[in-house]
Amino acid sequence: MSVLVFAEIQDGLFKKTTKEAVTYGRKVADMLGVECHALALGAEMPADAGKLGLHGAAKIFGVSHESLKDFDSKVYAHAIAAAAEQTGAKVIVLPFSNRGKALGGRIAMRLNAALGSGVNSLPDLSDGFQVKKPVFSGKAIATIRLDADVKVLSLMGNSIAPEDSLGSEIALEPLSISPETPAVRVTQVEKQEGGVPLPEAEIVVSGGRGLKGPENWHLIEDLAKALGAATACSRPVADSGWRPHHEHVGQTGLAIRPNLYIAIGISGAIQHLAGVNNSKTIVVINKDPEAPFFKAADYGVVGDLFEVVPRLIEAVKARSV
Amino acid sequence: MKILVCISRVPDTEARVAFTADGSAFDESGVNFIMNPYDEWYALVRALELKETFGGTVVVAHVGTSVSDPVIRKALAIGADEAVRIDAEPKSADFTARQLAAFAKPENFDLILCGKETIDYNGAEVPAMLAELLDLPFVSHAESLELEGNEYSLKRPIAGGVEEVKLEGPLVVSAAKGMAEQRIPNMRGIMMAKRKPLKVIPAAEGVESKTAFVHFELPPKKKAVTLIDPENMEELVRLLHEEAKVI
Ligand SMILES: Cc1cc2nc3c(=O)[nH]c(=O)nc-3n(C[C@H](O)[C@H](O)[C@H](O)COP(=O)(O)OP(=O)(O)OC[C@H]3O[C@@H](n4cnc5c(N)ncnc54)[C@H](O)[C@@H]3O)c2cc1C
Ligand SMILES: Nc1ncnc2c1ncn2[C@@H]1O[C@H](COP(=O)(O)O)[C@@H](O)[C@H]1O
Numbered sequence: 001m002s003v004l005v006f007a008e009i010q011d012g013l014f015k016k017t018t019k020e021a022v023t024y025g026r027k028v029a030d031m032l033g034v035e036c037h038a039l040a041l042g043a044e045m046p047a048d049a050g051k052l053g054l055h056g057a058a059k060i061f062g063v064s065h066e067s068l069k070d071f072d073s074k075v076y077a078h079a080i081a082a083a084a085e086q087t088g089a090k091v092i093v094l095p096f097s098n099r100g101k102a103l104g105g106r107i108a109m110r111l112n113a114a115l116g117s118g119v120n121s122l123p124d125l126s127d128g129f130q131v132k133k134p135v136f137s138g139k140a141i142a143t144i145r146l147d148a149d150v151k152v153l154s155l156m157g158n159s160i161a162p163e164d165s166l167g168s169e170i171a172l173e174p175l176s177i178s179p180e181t182p183a184v185r186v187t188q189v190e191k192q193e194g195g196v197p198l199p200e201a202e203i204v205v206s207g208g209r210g211l212k213g214p215e216n217w218h219l220i221e222d223l224a225k226a227l228g229a230a231t232a233c234s235r236p237v238a239d240s241g242w243r244p245h246h247e248h249v250g251q252t253g254l255a256i257r258p259n260l261y262i263a264i265g266i267s268g269a270i271q272h273l274a275g276v277n278n279s280k281t282i283v284v285i286n287k288d289p290e291a292p293f294f295k296a297a298d299y300g301v302v303g304d305l306f307e308v309v310p311r312l313i314e315a316v317k318a319r320s321v
Numbered sequence: 322m323k324i325l326v327c328i329s330r331v332p333d334t335e336a337r338v339a340f341t342a343d344g345s346a347f348d349e350s351g352v353n354f355i356m357n358p359y360d361e362w363y364a365l366v367r368a369l370e371l372k373e374t375f376g377g378t379v380v381v382a383h384v385g386t387s388v389s390d391p392v393i394r395k396a397l398a399i400g401a402d403e404a405v406r407i408d409a410e411p412k413s414a415d416f417t418a419r420q421l422a423a424f425a426k427p428e429n430f431d432l433i434l435c436g437k438e439t440i441d442y443n444g445a446e447v448p449a450m451l452a453e454l455l456d457l458p459f460v461s462h463a464e465s466l467e468l469e470g471n472e473y474s475l476k477r478p479i480a481g482g483v484e485e486v487k488l489e490g491p492l493v494v495s496a497a498k499g500m501a502e503q504r505i506p507n508m509r510g511i512m513m514a515k516r517k518p519l520k521v522i523p524a525a526e527g528v529e530s531k532t533a534f535v536h537f538e539l540p541p542k543k544k545a546v547t548l549i550d551p552e553n554m555e556e557l558v559r560l561l562h563e564e565a566k567v568i
Contacts, residue, residue: 010480072458073452073459073461074452074456074459077453098477098478102459105414105446105449106449106450106453108415108446109415109450109454110453114415115415115446115531117444117446130535134443135441136332137443139338140538140539141539141540142442142536142537143537144535145533147533183489183492184458184460186484186486187487190484191481192482197480199481203567245499246478246483251358251440252498260561260567274334281565281567283557283561295546297546298543298547299549299565301554303551304551311552311554312557312558315555315557316558
C-alpha cells in the first residue's frame with residue numbers, strides 16, 4: 001500500500017503546486033504508515049526529477065513517451081490509474097489545477113475510487129476517511145467522507161506550504177507502462193508575454209473601474225512590477241476591453257488564492273469576491289468608505305487611488321532597496 | 322448532430338449561504354435556485370449555435386427531483402429540443418455521473434457539453450467522470466469550440482496562456498466563460514417550452530455514492546479591517562512585511 005502523487009510537469013519543470021502535492025502526499029502517507037511515491041508523465045522528464053525526494057517522495061516513477069507530449073486526459077488518467085495499480089497505491093494525490101480537474105473524475109471512475117476534489121487540509125482518519133474542502137466559492141467549508149477502498153484527492157493550491165527537508169534526493173525509476181494513443185492534439189500555444197502568470201502568482205495587484213480607463217493602467221503595472229506581482233482586473237474592465245479577458249477574476253473568471261491581493265478601485269461585488277476571497281491577505285484601496293470590499297479586507301486605505309498608488313509604489317521601492 | 326447538454330441546479334449567486342442547525346445540509350429556505358451559469362450561458366448556448374449551423378437536436382439532461390422542473394423548462398425556453406430528467410436526488414458527483422452515463426450510453430451523442438463546475442460545490446467532477454464512464458475523450462474548461470468536418474477545435478487555458486487543441490468526436494467538453502454569449506429566453510420560447518417533451522425517467526438501479534457530504538461550516542470570521550492613513554503608505558508596507566508577512 002502507498003500514496004501516489006501525480007507530479008505535474010509544466011514547461012519542463014515541477015511547479016509549486018507539484019511540490020505542495022508531494023509534501024501533502026507525504027503527510028498523508030505518514031498518517032497511514034506507508035510510503036509516498038511520485039509519478040511524472042511526459043515526453044521528457046525534468047532534469048531535477050529526483051529533487052521531489054526532498055519534498056517527501058520515497059520513490060519517483062517516470063513514464064516518458066511521445067504519447068504524453070500533449071495533454072489528453074484519457075491517456076494521462078489511464079496511465080496514472082495503471083501506475084496506481086502497479087505500485088499498490090490506495091491514495092492518489094493530484095494538484096487541483098486545470099489538468100488535475102480534468103483527471104480526478106476519470107481516475108476515480110477508472111479505479112472505482114472515491115474522489116475528494118479541491119481539498120485544503122489533511123484527512124481526518126478518526127471516523128472513516130474524511131477531508132475538508134471549500135465550497136460556495138469559499139463562503140463555506142464542507143467535510144466529505146470518502147467511502148471506497150481507493151481514494152483520489154486533488155489538492156487546492158496554496159493550502160499547504162511545500163517543505164523541502166522531508167527526505168533526500170533520489171533517482172528517477174522508469175515504470176513500464178505503455179500509454180494509449182492520444183486523440184487530443186495541441187495545435188497552437190499562446191503564451192502571455194513577460195510578467196508573472198496570474199494563476200500561480202503569490203502577489204496579485206488588481207484594478208477595477210475606479211481606474212477610469214486603460215491609459216491609467218501603468219499604476220497597476222508599476223506597483224505589480226515593484227512587488228514582483230501578477231496583474232488582474234474586475235469583469236467590467238475586461239468586458240470594456242481595457243484589459244485582456246484572461247486577467248478577469250471572480251465567479252465567471254479566474255479564482256485565485258494568492259498570499260496577497262491588492263484591490264484598487266474595485267467595489268467588491270459578491271461575484272468579484274467569489275474569485276479572490278481565499279487570498280491570504282487582502283488590501284483594498286477605494287475612495288468610498290462604504291465600498292463592500294472593505295468588509296472582506298485585512299488592510300484598507302480610504303483615499304483617491306491616483307494619489308495613494310504612486311505613494312505606495314514609492315514606499316515599496318524604498319523598502320526593497 | 323445529436324448534442325447532449327448536462328444541466329445542474331444551483332442556488333442563485335446572490336443567495337445567502339447558511340446551513341441547517343446541525344450543519345448537515347444547505348439551508349434552502351428563501352433561496353432562489355437557478356440553472357448553473359456555466360451550463361446555461363456557455364454549454365447550452367454553444368450547443369444551440371452548433372445546431373443552428375449544422376442541424377440536429379439538442380437534448381438537455383438533469384439528475385434531480387421535480388423541484389428542478391422550472392430550471393429544465395428554462396433550458397427548453399432558451400431553445401433545447403428535448404429534456405430528460407433522471408428522477409433521483411443528485412447525492413454526489415459519482416452518483417450523478419453514473420446516472421448520466423447510464424442514460425447517455427445507448428443514445429450515442431455526437432457531443433456532450435457540461436459546465437466547467439457547479440457554482441455551489443465547485444467540484445468540477447461530473448464531466449470527467451462522465452467522459453471516463455463513456456470511454457470518450459474529454460477537454461475541460463474550454464473557452465471556445467469550433468467544428469469543421471468531424472474535427473473539433475477548442476481553446477483551453479494553460480498556465481500563463483491558452484492552447485488550441487484538435488480532435489475528432491464523439492467527445493465530452495466542459496464549458497468555461499468565452500464559449501458563447503448568454504441568451505435570454507423570449508416570450509415565444511417560453512410558450513414553445515410548454516409543448517416540448519420533458520421526459521422523466523427512473524434512476525438506474527444499484528448505483529451507490531462513494532462520497533458523502535457529512536458536515537458544513539462557515540469559515541472563521543475575518544477580523545475587522547485595519548484602516549491605514551492614505552498619506553502613510555510606508556505604514557502599509559511595514560504591516561504587510563512585519564505583520565502579514567506577505568512581502
Ligand atoms: C452573474 C454575474 C457574474 C459576475 N461575475 C463577475 C466576476 O467574475 N468578476 C467581477 O469582477 N465581476 C463580476 N460581476 C460583476 C459585478 O457584479 C460588479 O459589477 C463588478 O465586479 C464591478 O466592477 P468594479 O468594482 O471594477 O466597478 P464598480 O462597481 O464601478 O466599482 C468601482 C469602484 O472604484 C471606486 N473608485 C472610483 N474612483 C476611485 C478613485 N479615484 N480612487 C479610489 N477608488 C475609486 C468606487 O468607489 C467603486 O467602489 C458579475 C455579475 C453578475 C451578475
Ligand atoms: N445533477 C446534475 N444533472 C445534470 N448535470 C449535472 C448535474 N450536476 C452536475 N452536472 C454537470 O456537471 C458539471 C460540473 O458539475 P460539478 O462536477 O458538480 O462541478 C455541471 O456544470 C453540469 O454540466
